[in-house]
Amino acid sequence: MNTYIRKNLAFLITLSVIVALFFVAAQGMDDQDFVITLLRGLSVGSLTFLVASGFSLIFGLLDVLNLAHGTLFMIGAYIGWTVYVRPDTFVDLLTPFALTLSGFALRDVYPLLATRIRLGLSMKRLVPRALILVSLLIFGFILPRYPIAIWNVENYGESPVTYAFMASQGTRLPAPVVAFTEISAPLALIGLLLASLIGTFGLSLFGNETQYKTNVSGKTFLGFVILLVIALGSFIFNDAITVMLLGLNSNWLFLISVVVAVLSGAGLGALMEATLIRPLYSRPIYQLMLTLGLSAVGIEMVRAIWGRPEFVMPKPDFFSGTGGVCPATNFADWWANNCSIILLWDGRVRVYNEIFIPLIGVIVLISIWILLQRTRLGMIIRAGVQDREMVEALGINVRRVFTMVFSLGVGLAALGGALAAPSMGLSNAMGESLFLNALIALAIGGLTNYPGAALGSVLVGLIQQFIIKYGQIGIPIPFTDILFKPTPPLVPASTVLLMVIILLILPNGLLGKKE
Amino acid sequence: MDYILDVQNIHTFIGQYHILQGVDVRVPKGSITALLGRNGAGKTTTLKSIIGLTTPREGKVIFDGNEVQGRRPFEIASMGIGFVPEHRAIFRDLTVEENLKLAERTKGDYLRKKEFIFNLFPDLQRLITLSGTSLSGGQQQMLAIARALVADNRLLLIDEPSEGLAPVIIEHMMSAIRQLSSESTIVLVEQNFLVASQLAEYYVIIEEGHSVQAGKMKDLVNDKAAIHRYLGAA
Numbered sequence: 067m068n069t070y071i072r073k074n075l076a077f078l079i080t081l082s083v084i085v086a087l088f089f090v091a092a093q094g095m096d097d098q099d100f101v102i103t104l105l106r107g108l109s110v111g112s113l114t115f116l117v118a119s120g121f122s123l124i125f126g127l128l129d130v131l132n133l134a135h136g137t138l139f140m141i142g143a144y145i146g147w148t149v150y151v152r153p154d155t156f157v158d159l160l161t162p163f164a165l166t167l168s169g170f171a172l173r174d175v176y177p178l179l180a181t182r183i184r185l186g187l188s189m190k191r192l193v194p195r196a197l198i199l200v201s202l203l204i205f206g207f208i209l210p211r212y213p214i215a216i217w218n219v220e221n222y223g224e225s226p227v228t229y230a231f232m233a234s235q236g237t238r239l240p241a242p243v244v245a246f247t248e249i250s251a252p253l254a255l256i257g258l259l260l261a262s263l264i265g266t267f268g269l270s271l272f273g274n275e276t277q278y279k280t281n282v283s284g285k286t287f288l289g290f291v292i293l294l295v296i297a298l299g300s301f302i303f304n305d306a307i308t309v310m311l312l313g314l315n316s317n318w319l320f321l322i323s324v325v326v327a328v329l330s331g332a333g334l335g336a337l338m339e340a341t342l343i344r345p346l347y348s349r350p351i352y353q354l355m356l357t358l359g360l361s362a363v364g365i366e367m368v369r370a371i372w373g374r375p376e377f378v379m380p381k382p383d384f385f386s387g388t389g390g391v392c393p394a395t396n397f398a399d400w401w402a403n404n405c406s407i408i409l410l411w412d413g414r415v416r417v418y419n420e421i422f423i424p425l426i427g428v429i430v431l432i433s434i435w436i437l438l439q440r441t442r443l444g445m446i447i448r449a450g451v452q453d454r455e456m457v458e459a460l461g462i463n464v465r466r467v468f469t470m471v472f473s474l475g476v477g478l479a480a481l482g483g484a485l486a487a488p489s490m491g492l493s494n495a496m497g498e499s500l501f502l503n504a505l506i507a508l509a510i511g512g513l514t515n516y517p518g519a520a521l522g523s524v525l526v527g528l529i530q531q532f533i534i535k536y537g538q539i540g541i542p543i544p545f546t547d548i549l550f551k552p553t554p555p556l557v558p559a560s561t562v563l564l565m566v567i568i569l570l571i572l573p574n575g576l577l578g579k580k581e
Numbered sequence: 582m583d584y585i586l587d588v589q590n591i592h593t594f595i596g597q598y599h600i601l602q603g604v605d606v607r608v609p610k611g612s613i614t615a616l617l618g619r620n621g622a623g624k625t626t627t628l629k630s631i632i633g634l635t636t637p638r639e640g641k642v643i644f645d646g647n648e649v650q651g652r653r654p655f656e657i658a659s660m661g662i663g664f665v666p667e668h669r670a671i672f673r674d675l676t677v678e679e680n681l682k683l684a685e686r687t688k689g690d691y692l693r694k695k696e697f698i699f700n701l702f703p704d705l706q707r708l709i710t711l712s713g714t715s716l717s718g719g720q721q722q723m724l725a726i727a728r729a730l731v732a733d734n735r736l737l738l739i740d741e742p743s744e745g746l747a748p749v750i751i752e753h754m755m756s757a758i759r760q761l762s763s764e765s766t767i768v769l770v771e772q773n774f775l776v777a778s779q780l781a782e783y784y785v786i787i788e789e790g791h792s793v794q795a796g797k798m799k800d801l802v803n804d805k806a807a808i809h810r811y812l813g814a815a
Contacts, residue, residue, distance in 0.1 A: 448675060452672055456670040457683070459632050460684045461732060464655065
């Protein structure tokens with residue numbers, strides 16, 4: 067015990083100073099303000115943690131600084147919103163998406179085909195490019211003609227803003243009806259499938275100086291078959307599924323939208339890793355530029371699809387009850403009436419923002435911790451963070467674990483986004499500010515340390531919310547009668563200041579280990 | 582003779598450096614073969630080229646009748662090769678037991694091999710809950726070898742098992758390796774010629790990326806000229 071204290075003296079002192087500051091901060095405000103500020107801090111901290119933990123898992127194992135992580139958080143929010151407010155669009159999109167992805171499910175089959183085909187040197191350079199071009203042309207021909215019931219960013223009456231507003235008022239705008247008119251349905255389906263196969267085959271021919279041999283079994287085709295079933299199922303039962311989703315109670319729909327956002331995030335992550343990041347493992351700078359570029363591309367795509375204006379996602383019924391005994395004064399009342407607000411120590415606490423989100427944060431924290439400490443995958447991740455080559459030399463397919471971790475990390479970011487949509491609202495900038503928070507949180511907590519990510523995120527969330535609160539009520543400076551009110555620019559500045567101070571004392575962050 | 586491993590004229594590059602410029606290694610089944618040579622001659626790179634951590638650009642690596650060059654390390658290892666790298670590469674954030682469990686290729690490998698491993702290295706048994714950080718050099722080396730024994734490996738590639746260890750522990754390590762050779766074939770990289778000559782039946786000398794001489798260890802021991810020329814030892 068003694069040696070522990072001696073070894074971690076700097077950490078313990080820093081932590082106790084922070085805790086002390088925290089209690090000093092509490093002296094200046096009422097109980098209710100303190101409770102609310104604390105819960106808000108935890109809420110921001112939880113969202114930050116969802117971004118930070120994914121980022122740090124990816125960085126720890128893959129050494130990839132995924133600068134697009136904030137953008138992926140935002141995309142998660144927009145996907146969640148789309149499923150929640152416009153289930154018809156979501157169902158229409160399922161078929162083309164599943165078909166486009168289906169080619170990737172066959173990635174293990176391609177090397178086998180590739181070895182059968184003998185090509186000259188110049189053809190070897192030409193063929194993959196030609197295949198990808200052909201695939202893109204087919205996609206470019208079919209996708210704009212594929213009927214998808216979508217909103218119209220240009221026209222205010224049909225824009226996401228209006229759909230969002232009407233949904234928050236409890237009435238849904240009628241969904242537009244679309245049908246295959248510009249292209250025949252079988253042609254569209256078969257064309258997309260072919261384009262996907264051609265394109266992914268072309269991709270698989272790239273950049274393999276030494277053709278790795280793979281083994282093909284029935285399992286290889288499983289993913290492909292599942293995707294085909296999804297594509298055909300959602301094509302044939304399109305209307306039925308839409309009606310069913312629209313008829314669901316909003317809690318279930320919210321749950322589905324969060325799950326879809328997480329799955330799409332995870333899929334997007336796997337796709338990113340397998341196609342764009344993987345060829346660049348030996349060139350870290352290119353990778354950095356790639357993820358930075360992807361982040362810009364992502365933001366522009368969101369602007370093109372959902373438009374620039376901010377809008378809100380209505381909260382599900384479970385968190386939006388009013389009237390009756392609301393705001394609830396105890397949890398029994400809250401449970402019976404699903405009040406949106408609960409009174410704690412006389413403070414008006416928004417249940418979704420300030421209780422539900424931190425709760426999810428804690429659940430994710432614990433489940434990922436269990437995953438890391440108690441499962442074989444977690445063992446591989448912890449070992450791989452230190453020495454990837456040795457893990458591979460033990461007979462473990464590290465590349466597959468890379469894809470899984472990348473997809474897990476992006477899935478966590480998307481979960482954060484989907485959860486943030488009803489509390490923060492949706493905007494093109496929501497990802498960037500939170501990503502910055504997450505980076506600061508990681509620097510504070512220790513870059514690749516998982517509990518550090520949680521600790522850093524909570525600290526960042528708390529300090530921001532306390533500074534915001536003190537901006538309203540003012541800090542009495544001791545021994546003077548000056549009331550200091552931090553201005554809004556001090557809110558982000560305060561987190562950077564905290565980071566600078568902590569890094570000066572502990573260069574590896576609070577829980578980081580020396581390299 | 583029956584060779585379990587047959588490395589034929591491999592050329593390996595690390596970055597732009599042509600490290601291996603034609604290395605042949607033939608390993609008879611059930612033997613201990615030592616790769617000898619000065620520092621930087623390419624012994625470690627040869628081991629890494631066999632397991633696939635560096636991919637040979639030319640030449641063949643035939644393990645148990647299958648060409649394995651160009652395959653990914655995890656596939657080659659899964660065919661039955663255990664790798665004990667230089668500097669041990671123990672996973673610091675894992676306990677001793679987790680280090681061993683990680684090496685499982687099929688579920689239950691660890692439970693099945695536990696007794697055998699702890700018979701060989703009784704010290705490890707009482708360290709089982711400690712993390713990799715808290716082990717001494719000798720204990721790390723034992724763990725590194727034990728890790729290669731968890732799965733059913735027919736070939737063990739062991740890099741510098743005596744490096745940085747006290748003489749008493751080297752003795753212990755040598756007897757362990759001798760015991761292992763009854764179960765599987767071993768390829769050993771060893772700087773310490775005394776250790777190598779006592780353990781190995783066969784040898785291959787690697788000099789500046791070429792394999793220059795190979796044969797039976799008992800012939801080399803009497804060949805003072807070759808020892809002096811290639812190994813710099815008396």
